[in-house]
Amino acid sequence: MQTRVDKDIHTPKSTAVVIAITIIAALGGLLFGYDTGIIxxxxxxxxxxxxxxxxxQQIVTGAIVFGALFGCLGTGPISDQFGRRYVIIFVAIVFAIGSIASAYSPSIEFLIASRFLLGLSAGSSTQIIPVYIAEVxxxxxxxxxxxxxxFMIVFGITVAYFSGFVLGDHWRSMFALGVVPAIILLIGMFFLPESPRWLVMKHREAKAMAILEKIRGSSTVARIEMEEIEKVANQPQGTWKDLAQPWIRPAVVVGASISMFSQITGNNALIYYAPTILTRAGFSHDAAVLGTGASTVLLVVMTVIGSIMVDKIGRRSYLLWTIPxxxxxxxxxxxLFMGAGPQTDLGKxxxxxxLAAYMMLNCGGFGVCIWLINSEIYPLFVRGKGASLGAFSHWIFDLLITLTTLSLVTALGATYTFWLYALISIVALLFIIFLIPETKGKTLEEIEFDLKQNRFYAFQHKRT
Known part of the structure; x- marks a missing residue:
């Protein structure tokens, strides 16, 4: 497992092909961000x-999260069976239908059902798209x-807030705009190739090799990578029970836990409810929306920085810089929320x-890493199901936070709610220090080899 592809051999043409694949596929993130942020x-x-x-309000907001629970769990087995590409096409179709249904909702009940449908596609996208990109x-x-x-997720959230500011109270138009990126994603996916790793898993080596040659720009590089893939692909397709195998369990712990901490430290709570919390603290409607929107702009900037840093300093190191x-x-x-809340312009x-600093460092930390880590750490034969489990953890705790935030703020006050999130963040920091492995620069097959050799956790690497 020491075979390593030359890092400098990729041609500009092959790099451009991979970038095009990544941008089109990542439009699913834009849909996810827009439809979760616009609420x-x-x-x-x-x-x-x-x-x-x-x-x-919490049920309307949480409906998309509830749907995502089913979407992310169902997508893994389906993508393992029918392929990554076809599932993404189906996700785009469901996104479009859900957006139209939300826009024309005649009642709260219909809106809740429509957002549940959007949730099915949002949950599916968080499972399948990072896996697809990681595999190419x-x-x-x-x-x-x-x-x-x-990046597309936070960009979608930013677009949602500023679209909402422009559209004012026209919530139907806000929901309808989600159709546009869904159609672009749908059309784009018809021109993209299937994951070569999935093709090898299905014993379609010739087609996998042809795709690898195209996206690597060299038959030599493609052949070396193909040999690595075949070493780990020659085993039956995994089941849910396989995730409980002792050698795979560390990946499950890391994937599910980092997804959990990304939510229970409060980031989506503020994305969903910041305008509501700020208006209750005395901000005007426009000021609350613009204040939150400005924070998401900075989050976009931080995500760009994070996308560079995770390959330079590593996933784990990046989290250790941002979460504190x-x-x-x-x-x-x-x-600042103590007592009656901010009473002066300076306090506001x-x-x-x-709020902006928190979004940049928490959302820009966990958000950058959770989908990346969950797409990397599982062995190929259970990667679809493992990524589904990580996405499920994200969405189940997102649902918990969504259904309790406003009630928690009412019961404890904003001050103790924020301090509770801070305490949980300290626990998350300890988890990162001792357990999150560094996967920077490793092939997916090398990460799988670390699992098999019982040197996956961070503290195990320090020991060896």
Missing amino acids: GVALLGLSKHFIMTNSI APPQHRGKMVVLFQ GSIVALIIMGY ILIVVC
Whole structure:
């Protein structure tokens, strides 16, 4: 397992092909980001159109997350059976249908059902698209290429907030805009190749080799990579029970846990509810939306930085640089909400600054790494199901946070809610220090070899 592809042999043409594949596939992230982010603005208009309690607002917001739970679990086995490419095409179709249904919802019940449908496709995209990109990307560029999916997510969230600001209370138009990237993704996927690793798993080596030659730009490089893939692909397709095998279990622990921490440290809670929390603290409607929108712009910038850094300093090191700062931002933000909340313009400005810092460092830290790590760490024969499990962990804890945030703020107050998220973030930091492995620069087959050799966790690498 020491065979390594020459990192400098890829041609400009082959690199361009891989980049084109990555950009088109990552449009699923834009859809995911837009449809999850737009609800934060749409709630302000929906509450004027429908009678909505805290519970109803949380259910409308959480419907997409609930649907995602089913989407991410079902996608893994389906993509292992029928291929990564066809599943992404189906995801685009469901996105388009869900967006149209949401826009024309005659009632809250219909809207909830429509957002559940959107959730099916959102959950599927978080499982299948990072896996697809990871399986076609060269090892030395895999980080930035998979992270493009996360960039599209935060870009979609930013587009959602500023579209919402322009459209005001026109929530139907907000939902309808989701159709545009869905159609682009659908058309684009008809021109993209299947994952060569999936083709090898299905004993279609000739076609896999042809695709590898095209995306690597060299038959020599393609042949070396093909040999590595065949070493790990010659085993039956895995089952859910295989994820419980002792040698695979560390990957399950890392994948599911990092997805969990990305949610219970509060980032999606603020993406979904920041405008609502800020208006309750005395911000105007426009100021709350623009303040949150400005924070997401900085998050986009941080995601670009992260996409470069994960391949330069590594996934684990990047998290160790970002998460401590997000803890400080949460502590300060909690302090600023003490008592009746910010009473001066300076206090309100500081809250927006802390919100932006938190989003940049937490969302820009976990968000950059969770889909990347979950697409890398599982053995090929269970990669689809393993990535599904990681996505399920993300969505189940996202649902928990979505259904409790407003109630938690009402019960504890914003101050203690933010401090609770800070405490959980400290636990997450300890997890990163001791357990998250460094996968920078390794082929997917080398990562699988580390699992088999019982040197996967961070503390195990320090020992060996």
